Amino acid sequence: MKINLSVKIGKIKLKNPVMTASGTFGYAEEFNDFINLKRLGAIVTKTVTLKPHIGNLPARTCETPSGMLNSIGLENPGLEVFLKSKLPFLKKLNIPVIMSIASIGSPEEFIELAKRLNKVSAVDALELNISCPNIIGEKTLISQECEATYKTVSSVRKATNKTLITKLSPNVTCISDIAKAAQSAGSDAIALINTLSGMSIDIEKRAPKLKAVTGGLSGPAIRPVALKMVWEAYNNIKIPIIGMGGIMDTPSALEFLIAGATAISIGTANFINPKATIEIIDGLSEYLKRKKIKSAEELTGSLSHEK
Amino acid sequence: MLQIKARIISNKRCKGNYRHCIVNAKSLAKASNPGQFLNIRVSDGLKPFLRRPFSVHNINGSNLEILYEVAGEGTKLLADKNPGEYLDIIGPLGHGFDCRQEANRQTILIGGGIGIAPLLFLSRKIKSKNKIALIGARTKSQVLCEKEFRSLGCDVKIATDDGSAGFKGRVTALLKKVLQANRPTGQQVTIYACGPRSMLKAVCSIAMQNNIPAQVSLEEHMSCGIGACLGCVIKTRKGLERVCKEGPVFNREDLTWGKNEN
Known part of the structure; x- marks a missing residue:
C-alpha cells in the first residue's frame, strides 16, 4: 500500500507533516551530524529579529518534571547575519524553510522584516512569533489579545506574499478566539502551542533557578494542555494547524494529528534524542500502513467521539 | 558528533x-x-x-x-x-584543551574534586616531560588518580582540606607554593585546570598575577549539549558564549567571572 505523507500549509507543500519547532533546532546545521536533514517535512528556524539580540542573562534553562524551562530571550544574530551565514546552508537542503521572526520593542519591525524577506526566495514561509514569553519588560504578549493579534497579522499579511504562520501562546483565556483573530487577519496557518509560563526554585539558595525568574515550560509536561488547545482550535477555525507541545515520539505525534493538526513540530525532544524527527517520520508511515490509511491528511481531526 | x-x-x-x-x-x-x-x-x-x-x-x-x-x-x-x-x-x-605545546614546556595540571576527571586524558596527550599534577580533595580517602598520574610520569602533589594527605589547604594555595618555588614564566609553563567554579576563579587570578597562560574547563547545566538551545551560555570578553560549544575549555583571558554568569 502506497502511503502519502504529504501535507499542504498555505502555499507550501511538505513531503511529510514533521517539522522542527523554532528555538529547538538552531539553524539546522547543529543537527547535520545526526540526521539526514533533507528528510524533514520543513525546518522552522530559531527566531530572527531585525537587529542582533543578546537575549537574557544565564541561568537560562533548568530541568523540571518531564520537561524544562527556558528563558533564552530570543538570542539571535539578527537578519543580516542570518541571510549571509545561516540561510545558504538551509537553502541547500531543498526542503521548505520556515523562518521564525519576532519584533523586539516595536511591532513595526515585523512589517520591516516581512517586506525585506518577501524578496528572499530561499525563505518559503514566515512564522510570526508573537508568543515568546521571555522578553523582559513585556507584560502582555501580542498573542494574548485578539485585537493586537489581528492588527499585527494583518499588517504583516499586507507586506508579504509568502505563506504566513502565526504562532500562538497557550497563556490565554480562550485559544480559539485568538486563533480566529489570526485567521480573519489572513494567516495561512497557526502554530500552537508556544511554551507555558512557569518557574522553578532552588530551595537551598531560596532563589529562582532562572536568572529571569520565569521562563517557558516545554516537554511532555505540557502535552495534554497543548493537545486540548489544538483540538479546540481545530473545532473553531478552517486554516491548518501545526501542533506541538511535548511530542517525543510517534504515538505523541499521532495524538496531535488526530486532534486536528495538519502538521506537527518536534521541539524539546531534539535535545534528548536528535533523531526524534526521523524516527517519527518513519513511525507515522508504519502506523498508516498498519491502520490501512492512505494519507496523513486523513488523520487530521479524525478523532471519533460521541457528542 | x-x-x-x-x-x-x-x-x-x-x-x-x-x-x-x-x-x-x-x-x-x-x-x-x-x-x-x-x-x-x-x-x-x-x-x-x-x-x-x-x-x-x-x-x-x-x-x-x-x-x-x-x-x-x-x-x-x-x-x-x-x-x-x-x-x-x-x-x-565541545572545544577541549589545546595541548599542542612544545615538548620542553612545563605543564601544571590542577584538579579539584571530580574536576580531576578530564585531566588524566589530557596528561596522556601532552608531550612535555615536565608535568606537575596538583590534586585537590576534601580528605585522603577522596584523592583521585594519584597512581595514574604518577605512572604517566607526572610529579604528583596533593592538597586536602583537612590535611590528611599532602598539603593542608586548598589546591590553589598549593599552586601558589609550587609557582613560588619554581618561579616559571609564561614562556615556560601552561596551567590546565578543572574543578569547582571558586577554584577555577582562583586559578585564573593566580595565573594572571604570574603572567602564565591558563586553560580552564567549566561546568554548566546543559539542555542539548550541541549548541542548539543556547541555554548554557556564560559571559566572556567575546560576549555570551556557549559552554557546550565554544567551551567547556576557555582561556583565562576570556573569562570575566562577572556576577551574572554561572
Missing part, C-alpha cells in the same frame, strides 16, 4: 562517592580529544528528562572511561547501570 549505543564494560565505585565507568565505543574513543565531553542519557524514561554531561576521563583502545561523582538523580541512575547494559551517548562535544 556521534550518537551511539555503547555497551558498559564496567561501572564500579572507586573512592567515596566517585565511580569509574568503562564503555566500549570505538568511534567515540577515536574521535575524542582531551577536555571534550559526552552527553549521556541515563534513563530511557522521562526522569531525569535531559541528558547529563560527563568529561572524557580516559581512552584505552576502543574503550572510553568516565569518572563521575554520584551527586544527584542522574548520576545515581548511572551508578545503578550494570556491565552489559547500553548507554545512549552523544559525543565528543
